[in-house]
Amino acid sequence: MKGKNVKITAGVLVIVAAIAYLIISGMSSATPAYALTVQQALAGQGTADKYYRIEANIDAAHAQWNGDKTPVELKFDLYDPSNPEKKLTVIYNDVKPDNFSEATQAVVQGKFNPDGTFHADQLLLKCPSKYEAENTTSNNDGPVTKFLKSLGLKS
Amino acid sequence: MAEVGYLALVLGLFISLYGIIAFVIGVTKKNPAFLASGKGASLAAAVLSSVTTVALLYFLMSGDYSINYVYEYTSKDLPVFYRFAAFWAGNAGSLLLWLFLLTWYTVIVAFSKKTKQLTPYASSILLFNSAFFFFVLAFLVNPFERVPGWTPGAVVPDGAGMNPMLQNPGMVFHPLTTYLGYVGFAVPFAYAMTALLTKTADDEWIKVTRRWTIMAWAFLSLGNLWGAQWAYTELGWGGYWGWDPVENASFIPWLTGSAFLHSVMVQERKDMLKVWNVTLIAITYVLTLFGTFLVRSGVLTSVHAFSGGPLGRYFLAFTVFMLFAAIFLIVDRRKLLSQARSFESFLSKESSFLLNNLVLVGLAFAVFWGTIYPLISEAVRGVKVTVGAPFFNSVSAPLGLALFLLMGVCPLIAWRKATLKNLVQNFQWSAVGAVAVAVVLFFMGIRKPYALASYGIAFFTIATILMEIFRGTRVRHRLTGESYPVSFIRLLVRNRRRHGGYIIHLGLVLMLIGITGSQAYNLDTTKTIKVGESLSIGQYSLSFNNLAEKKLTSDKDAVYADMTVSKNGAYVAQIEPQKVFYATAPDQPESVVGLYSTAKEDVYVVLASWDQNGNTTFKAFVNPLVIWLWIGGYILVFGTIFALWPGRGSQAGSKYVRSERLAQEAV
Numbered sequence: 001m002k003g004k005n006v007k008i009t010a011g012v013l014v015i016v017a018a019i020a021y022l023i024i025s026g027m028s029s030a031t032p033a034y035a036l037t038v039q040q041a042l043a044g045q046g047t048a049d050k051y052y053r054i055e056a057n058i059d060a061a062h063a064q065w066n067g068d069k070t071p072v073e074l075k076f077d078l079y080d081p082s083n084p085e086k087k088l089t090v091i092y093n094d095v096k097p098d099n100f101s102e103a104t105q106a107v108v109q110g111k112f113n114p115d116g117t118f119h120a121d122q123l124l125l126k127c128p129s130k131y132e133a134e135n136t137t138s139n140n141d142g143p144v145t146k147f148l149k150s151l152g153l154k155s
Numbered sequence: 156m157a158e159v160g161y162l163a164l165v166l167g168l169f170i171s172l173y174g175i176i177a178f179v180i181g182v183t184k185k186n187p188a189f190l191a192s193g194k195g196a197s198l199a200a201a202v203l204s205s206v207t208t209v210a211l212l213y214f215l216m217s218g219d220y221s222i223n224y225v226y227e228y229t230s231k232d233l234p235v236f237y238r239f240a241a242f243w244a245g246n247a248g249s250l251l252l253w254l255f256l257l258t259w260y261t262v263i264v265a266f267s268k269k270t271k272q273l274t275p276y277a278s279s280i281l282l283f284n285s286a287f288f289f290f291v292l293a294f295l296v297n298p299f300e301r302v303p304g305w306t307p308g309a310v311v312p313d314g315a316g317m318n319p320m321l322q323n324p325g326m327v328f329h330p331l332t333t334y335l336g337y338v339g340f341a342v343p344f345a346y347a348m349t350a351l352l353t354k355t356a357d358d359e360w361i362k363v364t365r366r367w368t369i370m371a372w373a374f375l376s377l378g379n380l381w382g383a384q385w386a387y388t389e390l391g392w393g394g395y396w397g398w399d400p401v402e403n404a405s406f407i408p409w410l411t412g413s414a415f416l417h418s419v420m421v422q423e424r425k426d427m428l429k430v431w432n433v434t435l436i437a438i439t440y441v442l443t444l445f446g447t448f449l450v451r452s453g454v455l456t457s458v459h460a461f462s463g464g465p466l467g468r469y470f471l472a473f474t475v476f477m478l479f480a481a482i483f484l485i486v487d488r489r490k491l492l493s494q495a496r497s498f499e500s501f502l503s504k505e506s507s508f509l510l511n512n513l514v515l516v517g518l519a520f521a522v523f524w525g526t527i528y529p530l531i532s533e534a535v536r537g538v539k540v541t542v543g544a545p546f547f548n549s550v551s552a553p554l555g556l557a558l559f560l561l562m563g564v565c566p567l568i569a570w571r572k573a574t575l576k577n578l579v580q581n582f583q584w585s586a587v588g589a590v591a592v593a594v595v596l597f598f599m600g601i602r603k604p605y606a607l608a609s610y611g612i613a614f615f616t617i618a619t620i621l622m623e624i625f626r627g628t629r630v631r632h633r634l635t636g637e638s639y640p641v642s643f644i645r646l647l648v649r650n651r652r653r654h655g656g657y658i659i660h661l662g663l664v665l666m667l668i669g670i671t672g673s674q675a676y677n678l679d680t681t682k683t684i685k686v687g688e689s690l691s692i693g694q695y696s697l698s699f700n701n702l703a704e705k706k707l708t709s710d711k712d713a714v715y716a717d718m719t720v721s722k723n724g725a726y727v728a729q730i731e732p733q734k735v736f737y738a739t740a741p742d743q744p745e746s747v748v749g750l751y752s753t754a755k756e757d758v759y760v761v762l763a764s765w766d767q768n769g770n771t772t773f774k775a776f777v778n779p780l781v782i783w784l785w786i787g788g789y790i791l792v793f794g795t796i797f798a799l800w801p802g803r804g805s806q807a808g809s810k811y812v813r814s815e816r817l818a819q820e821a822v
Contacts, residue, residue, distance in 0.1 A: 005497050005498065007501065008497075008498045008501070008506065008509070011501065011506075012509070012513065015510065015513045015514070015517070016513065016517070019513070019514070019517035019518075019520070019521070019554065022517075022521070022549075022550050022553060022554065023520075023521045023524060023550055025549075026521070026525075026542075026546045026549040026550045027528075027542065027546060029545075029549060030542055030543070030545035030546035030549055031543075031545060032528075032540045032541065032542050032546075033540065033541040033542075033543065034538055034539075034540055035529070035533075035538055035539035035540070035541070053539070053541050065764060067683035067763075067764060067766070067770055067771075067772040068683050068770060070682075071681060072681050072683065072772060094681065094774075095681060095761070095763035095764060095772060095774050096763065096764060097391075098319070098320065098391065098734075098743060098744055098745060098746050099320065099743050101742040101743060102740070102742050102743045109541070109543070122543070
């Protein structure tokens with residue numbers, strides 16, 4: 001009986017090791033995306049060989065769309081909320097997502113072009129105004145105050 | 156009305172806490188009055204959550220836009236269907252839905268006649284859960300909050316409207332089924348913890364919760380399926396699964412739940428894997444909470460963006476508390492869980508179940524690891540590193556294929572100890588067939604190793620299941636003299652639990668075929684053309700006949716492209732990709748995909764953009780075999796219903812299986 005259990009335990013360990021190996025090799029072969037801010041990107045902290053992920057505000061209103069190019073090209077600027085003047089140009093060779101015009105924040109993944117622009121192969125947009133409103137009331141209110149206010153018992 | 160709804164939440168919190176106390180006193184003092192009172196409290200909590208639910212629904216339906224929630228998610232011209240669905244469009248409402256389901260599940264448990272000893276404890280654990288949700292709703296995300304700046308008596312004329320992306324039938328069904336599944340896992344968890352608390356060593360909790368578990372699992376399957384379908388038809392990226400953190404958050408408990416469903420069979424039959432089973436259900440339950448934490452806290456960026464706020468912290472605290480409580484109980488009562496038997500052979504059903512469990516849990520861990528890797532890397536290395544689809548695909552492809560192979564092997568392998576001889580006997584023809592399928596496909600031009608392996612395994616699994624059913628039918632035919640069709644139907648119906656499982660497996664294999672085809676051999680192209688021109692993709696040519704506008708309803712206009720699909724020069728269909736514009740969201744159109752779907756492949760066209768000069772951009776995909784993903788998914792659901800259908804034949808368990816097998820071997 002004991003011998004059998006040892007065998008089973010060994011089998012289990014082999015399988016666990018195999019799964020661990022799959023995860024580890026998956027981590028190293030799949031391109032991980034390193035987080036970067038626009039400020040870091042503009043300061044040249046991104047290197048050409050690495051894959052990056054930038055989460056920032058998006059200037060959707062001034063985006064340029066060129067459908068005649070092959071591949072198609074969507075060009076827009078990203079900026080850090082803390083520093084709206086400094087902008088990073090992003091080139092994305094795909095069509096505008098439906099919620100593009102409404103977007104206030106974007107997450108892009110890709111690599112840097114030699115000219116310092118960012119070539120995104122993934123674009124994810126956030127439209128906080130539609131999903132969940134930012135809390136516009138004062139954040140210092142405790143829940144009770146908020147509740148009283150919501151009932152109109154406190155101003 | 157808002158006050159009533161809110162008050163019900165606060166009362167619900169106290170009633171839930173009271174219910175726990177009543178149950179505990181009732182059990183420790185053996186006082187039936189307190190036990191009855193606890194039951195009453197469970198019912199009261201459910202009634203109170205229903206009052207809140209009805210109140211919110213009333214506001215949504217009547218359109219009182221001074222309520223912030225109503226303002227955010229509805230508007231005057233929103234159809235009733237979506238007014239109803241707006242209930243779970245946001246944070247507060249979806250948590251209320253959770254609470255509503257949880258409190259009624261609790262009532263079913265509390266009033267259950269089957270489990271006298273376990274009921275009070277299980278109910279208390281569920282009430283504790285309810286209390287948390289009552290607390291969250293009452294003090295963190297009040298669904299009845301007024302719009303900012305509102306003064307009593309002021310009328311808000313119209314709401315902001317529902318996001319066009321959410322105005323899809325998927326919005327009604329996907330969240331509802333996902334939550335039914337998520338919440339459902341709380342019940343087996345509560346019973347498992349009860350078994351530990353009461354030091355009940357037997358497997359009564361498993362018997363009691365089997366239906367709950369399967370139901371929760373099926374709803375979660377359906378929720379994921381509908382989510383995928385929604386993403387496919389709505390988002391216009393040609394895919395159905397993006398390994399988004401929130402998708403993963405419902406996939407991970409689905410995986411551990413699947414592992415649990417299988418491993419409890421070993422405990423029922425062999426009195427083994429007790430610690431493992433309790434651990435698995437605890438993990439599954441905690442993962443449902445953790446998934447909710449991920450969605451609500453904003454720690455990970457996802458398409459299902461809810462805003463941040465304090466909610467995440469409370470969810471994390473609750474999750475951690477439940478996790479440690481479960482770990483403590485399991486460690487403290489480990490003696491109770493010592494197993495009566497041990498494995499007798501590598502080649503046995505129990506070890507094949509163990510293997511299936513290791514792979515399922517391993518895959519769950521891999522997905523979990525990849526999902527939270529940004530958090531881990533930030534904590535350890537100070538930089539957020541995200542792994543995307545390539546990582547998840549590279550791990551899930553081999554593990555998934557291993558699972559499907561096991562799916563073919565496990566059901567046919569004997570308990571205790573199988574011999575090599577009966578393995579060969581059982582599997583030789585399916586295995587030969589699988590290799591033949593792979594060879595034929597290779598010469599037909601399919602050269603990707605994963606695709607070949609996947610189709611070969613799919614054939615193997617389907618063949619072993621069908622042969623098993625055929626053998627069973629033949630045995631029954633010989634023993635009873637019934638005709639083959641009657642034997643076939645009776646075979647299935649007389650042991651629904653087992654054959655329901657087979658049907659589920661068949662559905663999953665069809666899903667595998669769909670996933671393989673659409674992942675390995677999809678084509679896509681993006682092109683700008685003018686009316687009269689066409690674009691070609693694969694064997695298809697799409698001629699662009701016209702771009703025009705039409706009114707759909709008073710608040711919806713569509714711009715559509717009239718396109719003719721032809722395959723190898725022959726006409727096959729007319730499609731109409733659209734962009735629909737809502738009056739409430741003029742800047743955010745909704746893409747309606749032009750879809751021509753056949754058993755072999757989908758032609759999927761998105762109307763992306765156009766300009767004044769008539770330059771119109773299309774994105775087109777050819778996705779092979781996608782339809783089998785949906786068909787397989789519905790077969791899975793059918794199999795679950797088949798297995799759960801009550802009455803004679805539904806309870807037949809492993810003992811029956813054995814006698815049947817003996818009969819079979821005797822022939």
